[in-house]
Amino acid sequence: MDSSSQLYWGGGVELTTNAELAILRPKVVGGGSIVNQALMDRFDDVALDDFRSASGVDFLASDALAPYYERAEGNLVLQEVPEQHRNGNAAIFAGGFERNGYRYAPLRRAQADCRFDDGNSCIECLGGCRVDSKQSTAITALPIAEQHGLTLLDQVEVDQIEERGDHVVVRGLVGPPGHQGRRQEWSAQRVVLAGGAIGNSRLLLASGYGGRLPALGRNFFTHPQFMNFGVFDEPVHAHRGPLQNYKSADPGFRRQGFKLENVFAGPASIAMLMPGYGRAHMRRMRDYDHFGCVEVCVRDTNPGRIRLGRKGQLLIEKRMDAVDRQRRRAGADAIRNIFLSMGAREVIEGDVGIGLHLMGGCAIGTDPTRSVVGPDFTLHGSSRIHAADSSIFPKAPGINPALTIAALSLKASESILEAAR
Amino acid sequence: MSTDSQTPSGMPRAGLPAEAPVGLTPAQQRGLLRLGDVVIPGDGDLPSFSESGCADGIDRMLPYMYEADRSSLLTLLEACARLPRPAIRRIVAIAAAADRFPEPAAGVFRLANIGIKGVVQSLYWSDIGTGGVHLVIGHDATINEAAYEAALKETER
Ligand SMILES: Cc1cc2nc3c(=O)[nH]c(=O)nc-3n(C[C@H](O)[C@H](O)[C@H](O)COP(=O)(O)OP(=O)(O)OC[C@H]3O[C@@H](n4cnc5c(N)ncnc54)[C@H](O)[C@@H]3O)c2cc1C
Numbered sequence: 001m002d003s004s005s006q007l008y009w010g011g012g013v014e015l016t017t018n019a020e021l022a023i024l025r026p027k028v029v030g031g032g033s034i035v036n037q038a039l040m041d042r043f044d045d046v047a048l049d050d051f052r053s054a055s056g057v058d059f060l061a062s063d064a065l066a067p068y069y070e071r072a073e074g075n076l077v078l079q080e081v082p083e084q085h086r087n088g089n090a091a092i093f094a095g096g097f098e099r100n101g102y103r104y105a106p107l108r109r110a111q112a113d114c115r116f117d118d119g120n121s122c123i124e125c126l127g128g129c130r131v132d133s134k135q136s137t138a139i140t141a142l143p144i145a146e147q148h149g150l151t152l153l154d155q156v157e158v159d160q161i162e163e164r165g166d167h168v169v170v171r172g173l174v175g176p177p178g179h180q181g182r183r184q185e186w187s188a189q190r191v192v193l194a195g196g197a198i199g200n201s202r203l204l205l206a207s208g209y210g211g212r213l214p215a216l217g218r219n220f221f222t223h224p225q226f227m228n229f230g231v232f233d234e235p236v237h238a239h240r241g242p243l244q245n246y247k248s249a250d251p252g253f254r255r256q257g258f259k260l261e262n263v264f265a266g267p268a269s270i271a272m273l274m275p276g277y278g279r280a281h282m283r284r285m286r287d288y289d290h291f292g293c294v295e296v297c298v299r300d301t302n303p304g305r306i307r308l309g310r311k312g313q314l315l316i317e318k319r320m321d322a323v324d325r326q327r328r329r330a331g332a333d334a335i336r337n338i339f340l341s342m343g344a345r346e347v348i349e350g351d352v353g354i355g356l357h358l359m360g361g362c363a364i365g366t367d368p369t370r371s372v373v374g375p376d377f378t379l380h381g382s383s384r385i386h387a388a389d390s391s392i393f394p395k396a397p398g399i400n401p402a403l404t405i406a407a408l409s410l411k412a413s414e415s416i417l418e419a420a421r
Numbered sequence: 422m423s424t425d426s427q428t429p430s431g432m433p434r435a436g437l438p439a440e441a442p443v444g445l446t447p448a449q450q451r452g453l454l455r456l457g458d459v460v461i462p463g464d465g466d467l468p469s470f471s472e473s474g475c476a477d478g479i480d481r482m483l484p485y486m487y488e489a490d491r492s493s494l495l496t497l498l499e500a501c502a503r504l505p506r507p508a509i510r511r512i513v514a515i516a517a518a519a520d521r522f523p524e525p526a527a528g529v530f531r532l533a534n535i536g537i538k539g540v541v542q543s544l545y546w547s548d549i550g551t552g553g554v555h556l557v558i559g560h561d562a563t564i565n566e567a568a569y570e571a572a573l574k575e576t577e578r
Binding site: 006 | 459460463464467478481482484487489490513514517519524525527529531532534538539542543545546547555557558559560561563564566568572
């Protein structure tokens with residue numbers, strides 16, 4: 001509970017305006033890399049071809065990005081989640097895929113040594129890794145940046161940015177939780193926005209950039225995810241050991257616009273997802289240790305929009321249209337096949353959709369009427385404000401985004417250093 | 422919220438909680454227990470929401486909520502302190518069946534459902550002072566930090 005309250009904006013979740021999706025937006029130094037599952041995938045041609053045609057940016061291609069992917073991978077310890085430690089949930093996933101003739105592959109994770117022989121359960125690492133295995137930026141990039149002179153200011157919420165000729169002014173509130181903030185102002189020759197899809201869009205909208213950048217806040221995607229459960233007679237122990245082992249690698253699933261992964265969550269989150277209330281809900285929770293769990297992650301096509309309400313409050317508009325709902329359905333049907341073929345006595349579809357791959361809002365592109373950031377990672381019409389994170393994605397790739405965010409950030413750093421020379 | 426914690430555009434401060442300690446009034450506490458017992462009435466060796474003692478944990482949640490969410494929650498809890506139990510049950514039932522209603526009503530009920538679950542279910546199933554609900558359902562996830570610390574010391578030597 002404490003990690004959810006304290007490590008996420010809104011004290012746990014933010015909801016879309018129609019409450020269809022619960023948005024999980026990390027609020028911690030290191031961002032998503034602290035709380036995420038650290039699964040690292042390169043984008044395929046399907047994703048990058050779409051990115052290129054939406055943006056007109058040539059380097060969004062496998063060949064052109066390969067050196068940046070290599071560098072990003074070189075900055076991490078990457079491991080396939082070890083087979084010998086796989087738990088009952090992973091075995092159900094693999095068995096169900098085999099019985100249904102679906103293709104699957106091992107997941108690759110940024111982890112150094114999870115020390116499974118000590119009995120560790122990676123589900124605990126969703127609140128941050130306590131054995132320094134997860135390759136978060138706190139372990140990788142930040143210490144190196146500090147060696148190069150970075151000064152890190154934590155507990156700062158920036159709310160205004162303004163470009164003034166030869167410098168940029170940023171304003172925000174400083175102070176620890178439980179205290180009213182103190183207003184402070186900083187100025188710099190350049191600013192690189194890295195507040196994520198919602199953070200960057202919100203900051204720029206609140207600073208009045210909406211008028212000159214018509215695409216600001218638009219093209220927002222989340223890969224809506226739905227966890228579905230199979231209830232088994234024997235204990236599954238889905239919470240023990242590695243949390244995830246496998247992903248779908250089925251070309252049919254990719255064509256249909258969804259992917260599947262074995263996953264699980266702690267009791268408080270599972271209770272949120274279980275439909276119903278009262279004694280019936282409690283009886284379901286009694287089966288917690290007998291749940292197999294697979295999530296369907298939708299490659300969403302219907303873009304959302306981040307905007308500010310009349311009082312300046314954040315509004316996240318994001319609806320699943322008929323295509324997106326069909327993608328969810330197709331994934332849920334495949335999960336049902338998997339569970340039933342493995343002997344589940346019941347299949348339960350999770351109640352709440354989750355958005356945790358938050359992408360877009362400041363899309364990269366060549367056309368200033370349809371994008372926010374140019375191919376040089378600089379805001380259209382600006383020479384000193386840059387963006388290099390998930391906010392620049394022009395579409396939903398349908399693949400875990402973190403490695404590509406890192407690769408594009410390396411590419412951005414070259415452009416920005418070049419511009420600064 | 423003081424003007425100091427407002428942005429120049431009047432945007433409410435999103436990330437950090439207010440300075441004054443945020444807690445429930447006695448009426449709000451009563452409302453939370455009554456609402457909680459409808460959602461979690463107890464079942465055999467699983468205690469009810471009020472029996473579990475988890476409600477005190479709300480003080481660890483409230484400070485991190487957005488002001489608007491917090492005040493909607495407090496209003497709901499005040500209502501639950503006064504409403505007859507069947508009315509609370511009706512609210513919970515409608516919220517849980519949100520998708521059976523047409524939009525935009527469905528959206529409002531979904532919001533209520535997630536809000537109620539987010540507080541009641543999270544407090545109870547986080548097992549803070551609930552006398553071992555994790556044990557009852559078989560959740561025993563751990564990280565062996567002692568072994569890690571010992572290994573670190575070993576490599577430092
Ligand atoms: C539970 C979970 C599991 C995930 N698992 C995976 C996975 O396995 N693989 C994968 O590829 N992706 C995963 N993701 C998604 C991935 O973590 C994100 O896509 C990625 O972290 C986005 O990086 P980013 O730098 O764009 O933004 P973030 O990592 O969100 O960082 C943005 C930072 O900016 C801060 N910020 C925002 N606004 C302001 C402001 N106004 N002032 C000051 N600071 C601000 C935020 O607090 C945050 O620290 C997961 C996400 C979650 C939540």
